Amino acid sequence: MSAMSKEETEALIAEVLEVYPEKAKKDREKHLAVNDQGVESSNKCITSNRKSLPGVMTIRGCAYAGSKGVVWGPIKDMIHISHGPVGCGQYSRAGRRNYYIGTTGVNTFVTMNFTSDFQEKDIVFGGDKKLDKMITEIDGLFPLNKGVTIQSECPIGLIGDDIEAVAKKKSKELDKTVVPVRCEGFRGVSQSLGHHIANDSVRDWVLGARDADNSFETTPYDVSIIGDYNIGGDAWSSRTLLEEMGLRVVAQWSGDGSLSEIELTPKVKLNLLHCYRSMNYISRHMEEKYGIPWVEYNFFGPTKIAESLRNIASHFDDKIKEGAERVIERYKSEYEAVIAKYRPRLEGKRVMLYVGGLRPRHVIGAYEDLGMEVVGTGYEFGHNDDYDRTIKEMGNATLLYDDVTGLEFEEFVKKIKPDLIGSGIKEKYIFQKMGIPFRQMHSWDYSGPYHGYDGFAIFARDMDMTLNNPCWSMLKAPWKQESTEAKAVAASA
Amino acid sequence: MPNVMIRQKQDGNLLFYIAKKDQENVVSTVEIDTQEQWGGEVELTDGSRYYIDPMSPPPVFPITLRFKRAE
Numbered sequence: 001m002s003a004m005s006k007e008e009t010e011a012l013i014a015e016v017l018e019v020y021p022e023k024a025k026k027d028r029e030k031h032l033a034v035n036d037q038g039v040e041s042s043n044k045c046i047t048s049n050r051k052s053l054p055g056v057m058t059i060r061g062c063a064y065a066g067s068k069g070v071v072w073g074p075i076k077d078m079i080h081i082s083h084g085p086v087g088c089g090q091y092s093r094a095g096r097r098n099y100y101i102g103t104t105g106v107n108t109f110v111t112m113n114f115t116s117d118f119q120e121k122d123i124v125f126g127g128d129k130k131l132d133k134m135i136t137e138i139d140g141l142f143p144l145n146k147g148v149t150i151q152s153e154c155p156i157g158l159i160g161d162d163i164e165a166v167a168k169k170k171s172k173e174l175d176k177t178v179v180p181v182r183c184e185g186f187r188g189v190s191q192s193l194g195h196h197i198a199n200d201s202v203r204d205w206v207l208g209a210r211d212a213d214n215s216f217e218t219t220p221y222d223v224s225i226i227g228d229y230n231i232g233g234d235a236w237s238s239r240t241l242l243e244e245m246g247l248r249v250v251a252q253w254s255g256d257g258s259l260s261e262i263e264l265t266p267k268v269k270l271n272l273l274h275c276y277r278s279m280n281y282i283s284r285h286m287e288e289k290y291g292i293p294w295v296e297y298n299f300f301g302p303t304k305i306a307e308s309l310r311n312i313a314s315h316f317d318d319k320i321k322e323g324a325e326r327v328i329e330r331y332k333s334e335y336e337a338v339i340a341k342y343r344p345r346l347e348g349k350r351v352m353l354y355v356g357g358l359r360p361r362h363v364i365g366a367y368e369d370l371g372m373e374v375v376g377t378g379y380e381f382g383h384n385d386d387y388d389r390t391i392k393e394m395g396n397a398t399l400l401y402d403d404v405t406g407l408e409f410e411e412f413v414k415k416i417k418p419d420l421i422g423s424g425i426k427e428k429y430i431f432q433k434m435g436i437p438f439r440q441m442h443s444w445d446y447s448g449p450y451h452g453y454d455g456f457a458i459f460a461r462d463m464d465m466t467l468n469n470p471c472w473s474m475l476k477a478p479w480k481q482e483s484t485e486a487k488a489v490a491a492s493a
Numbered sequence: 494m495p496n497v498m499i500r501q502k503q504d505g506n507l508l509f510y511i512a513k514k515d516q517e518n519v520v521s522t523v524e525i526d527t528q529e530q531w532g533g534e535v536e537l538t539d540g541s542r543y544y545i546d547p548m549s550p551p552p553v554f555p556i557t558l559r560f561k562r563a564e
């Protein structure tokens with residue numbers, strides 16, 4: 001199918017909205033839009049960051065997921081207590097594939113689940129005593145931990161426990177960082193508020209820890225990677241490029257990150273922000289308080305990588321600028337070979353995306369490098385500033401959908417018939433059963449890394465592997481298939 | 494009276510960020526913008542207008558300030 005015109009896309013949206021009751025229709029209408037690069041501010045065409053409609057399927061998570069799962073969870077040398085009933089932590093344990101170096105259970109703890117396992121009596125009488133005891137116990141069992149964070153689940157806010165008081169007391173007692181995080185799941189409309197709350201707790205409880213301590217030797221080339229969660233090793237394949245061009249990466253937030261790295265971040269010269277959505281708050285804070293500028297970058301696909309490397313280098317002297325050119329040059333033959341190999345197999349294929357905080361816009365360039373086209377994209381929990389940044393990346397008359405519902409996504413796919421869908425685990429099997437190639441773009445489908453030049457090679461291979469898999473032609477049962485053989489037999493008879 | 498974080502973009506324009514609403518906009522005009530004073534009515538590219546009492550000396554960006562909505 002060739003590209004749709006603006007009118008056709010509008011008609012498609014209207015058609016899909018038809019099934020809703022009047023009120024729901026009016027609400028959902030605002031979240032669906034046809035992209036128009038002429039619009040300079042997204043709030044004219046799309047509404048985002050609103051409460052999901054009751055009764056529809058949404059794919060969003062909760063504030064606890066945003067804080068424990070995304071921002072705090074990957075900090076490897078701290079223990080993150082899922083404070084409350086056991087389920088929230090247990091069912092999300094180790095699902096995000098934040099790779100890290102260390103010995104789990106000895107000096108790193110990312111994939112373990114620590115929970116205060118609330119019972120009825122804790123709800124009735126409060127859980128502060130239990131929390132107090134638990135932190136002492138943790139320190140005895142895992143003495144190499146550098147600190148503890150208390151990630152509140154829903155009941156904590158409901159019963160009004162004073163976790164801040166416990167945190168202060170234990171912090172003094174153990175002489176370690178103890179951070180209370182008020183990220184109860186019911187706060188806000190999605191995990192996005194959880195990111196914000198987590199950022200604020202970093203700001204209030206950790207960031208200023210070494211303000212008075214100047215013993216850390218700085219260089220003019222210190223940077224930090226912010227908003228890279230090292231999924232499948234993403235931050236590592238980004239870090240090598242930065243180091244190769246002559247920068248010194250002081251901190252990784254928060255994939256494979258540690259408490260001391262976070263404390264040292266205020267000493268860097270430039271903050272490099274990958275996931276704008278989840279970490280812009282802290283970057284803005286550091287800019288205001290410490291005067292550290294920040295730049296957004298994008299390490300998906302050679303075009304964007306080169307653009308980003310040059311942009312980052314423009315904040316430094318000629319040595320780094322030359323370094324950036326050198327890096328781009330060095331990998332040139334490598335990524336050109338990748339494109340030469342996969343582009344002919346993927347050229348012209350159409351992709352629909354529906355992901356989280358940065359990928360709905362960041363991966364567009366990587367697909368384009370492979371000759372593919374993104375015909376629809378949307379955020380689970382993006383805000384208007386995300387859509388502002390997306391409009392420019394997407395072609396005219398393509399679809400934008402915010403907090404898309406199960407029904408809408410399915411109907412769009414049926415009509416647009418993309419060759420590939422990139423979304424999460426909850427969408428995966430629906431679309432695979434519909435016979436459409438699918439990649440998980442949250443966890444890279446257990447593959448990765450996808451960042452950097454090394455990541456691009458893996459990205460291209462994975463897309464080819466999925467799209468051109470022979471299984472897609474075998475979805476119909478043989479007796480339902482009008483096989484070419486049968487036709488041949490009929491013709492010869 | 495929203496709390497607004499103002500920062501200078503690379504191209505020199507000021508970016509007006511209302512944290513509460515996650516709204517980012519470029520400042521198009523500032524009523525008083527001299528060596529000594531900064532403030533007054535501020536207009537954004539989307540047409541909305543805000544007001545802040547003029548400050549002297551002018552603030553150093555980035556900074557968080559409290560603005561009033563201008564009628």
Ligand code: SF4
Nearest residue numbers: 062064088153154185
């Ligand atoms: S919404 Fe509440 S109960 Fe559900 S996972 Fe989040 S914190 Fe736990």
